[in-house]
Amino acid sequence: MYNIVRIPGDGIGPEITDAVCKILEASGVQINWIDAKAGEGVFNETGNPLPDETIEAIKKYRIVLKGPLTTPVGAGFRSINVALRQKFDLYSNIRPAKSVPNVDSNFRGVDMVMFRENTQGLYIGKEHWVDDEEKHAESIAVVTEDASRKIITAAFEYAKKRGRKKVTLVHKANILKLTTGLFLKVGKKVAEDYPEIEFQDLIVDNMAMQMVINPSQFDVIVTTNLFGDILSDLASGLVGGLGVTGAANIGDDAAMFEAVHGSAPDIAGQDKANPIALLFSALMMLEYLDENHAVERIRSAVYAVLQDYKEDCTPDIGGEGSTTSFTNSVCRILKN
Ligand code: NAI
Ligand code: MG
Numbered sequence: 001m002y003n004i005v006r007i008p009g010d011g012i013g014p015e016i017t018d019a020v021c022k023i024l025e026a027s028g029v030q031i032n033w034i035d036a037k038a039g040e041g042v043f044n045e046t047g048n049p050l051p052d053e054t055i056e057a058i059k060k061y062r063i064v065l066k067g068p069l070t071t072p073v074g075a076g077f078r079s080i081n082v083a084l085r086q087k088f089d090l091y092s093n094i095r096p097a098k099s100v101p102n103v104d105s106n107f108r109g110v111d112m113v114m115f116r117e118n119t120q121g122l123y124i125g126k127e128h129w130v131d132d133e134e135k136h137a138e139s140i141a142v143v144t145e146d147a148s149r150k151i152i153t154a155a156f157e158y159a160k161k162r163g164r165k166k167v168t169l170v171h172k173a174n175i176l177k178l179t180t181g182l183f184l185k186v187g188k189k190v191a192e193d194y195p196e197i198e199f200q201d202l203i204v205d206n207m208a209m210q211m212v213i214n215p216s217q218f219d220v221i222v223t224t225n226l227f228g229d230i231l232s233d234l235a236s237g238l239v240g241g242l243g244v245t246g247a248a249n250i251g252d253d254a255a256m257f258e259a260v261h262g263s264a265p266d267i268a269g270q271d272k273a274n275p276i277a278l279l280f281s282a283l284m285m286l287e288y289l290d291e292n293h294a295v296e297r298i299r300s301a302v303y304a305v306l307q308d309y310k311e312d313c314t315p316d317i318g319g320e321g322s323t324t325s326f327t328n329s330v331c332r333i334l335k336n
Contacts (some may be wrong), residue, residue, distance in 0.1 A: 093116040
């Protein structure tokens, strides 16, 4: 029995979280959910978008399944997703992009996993005005040897454990010679410890082109924060979009699994939301727990529904069904 913190979140969050929990239950994995709150809903109730009880629960149980959270634009609170990543030093943002059957996309046979450094780079938010007229802004990027080694090692360890053959490190060391140059230098050093895994480095602009010309050449990818943000959405686009991509944020002491899409307020409460992205994040959670048999069973059941019962799927991927019909269809296959 695993104790896992569950944060349903805002908008479609509660519907898709409920769907995912039903599917996990049907697979036979024993989970004791610890319910916790974060986001706009609890902010409106209490004035705090990230209650102390939620932080304490994560500290105690260390594994989190999280639905999307609404972040108000402009005024209001800062992104809770970013706050959680920083608070628990969830330095690896991991996003697999794998072709799924019977979902429209321009490519087949894509199966890559992107490791994005989640705590540094240009995203530390150190920006300032140089002048008083606010016509000249500067931003600082931070790259350290330690943080680079941690994320690059995480990528190689994942490749080793999952029998993957190649790690591609993405950088811009020709121009950003110190920051991404350091990242590349650390990558070359770490690669020496994994002689069985092919190591390649590519400059980010070339990488973007290669990914849309021949995405199946890539296996595990590791890169800095900004490049990873952009390229991981690109990777999702190669396999049918954000509706079918899961994500994990993993540190040494805690791990948080979440869908990459947002809270979709336009369809919230209408039983239309596609739970596949959050489900695939939950499968990453089961992989993290080494529940590999359950992962395979659930993935096969989802593929079977996509192939043979497409009408049960949600409209965003061309189905005629609902969150409920998709969930029931997957559970029926799992229970057979
Ligand atoms: P969004 O991803 O919520 O929605 C974009 C479009 O995709 C909408 O048309 C929506 O209906 C559709 N969509 C998203 N997920 C879907 C699903 N599972 N099934 C079917 N259709 C789906 O992005 P948007 O509208 O830019 O953001 C809405 C809110 O979500 C904002 O407050 C934003 O800050 C937040 N957000 C939260 C994230 C997180 O918690 N990880 C990530 C991205 C956005
Ligand atoms: Mg992003």
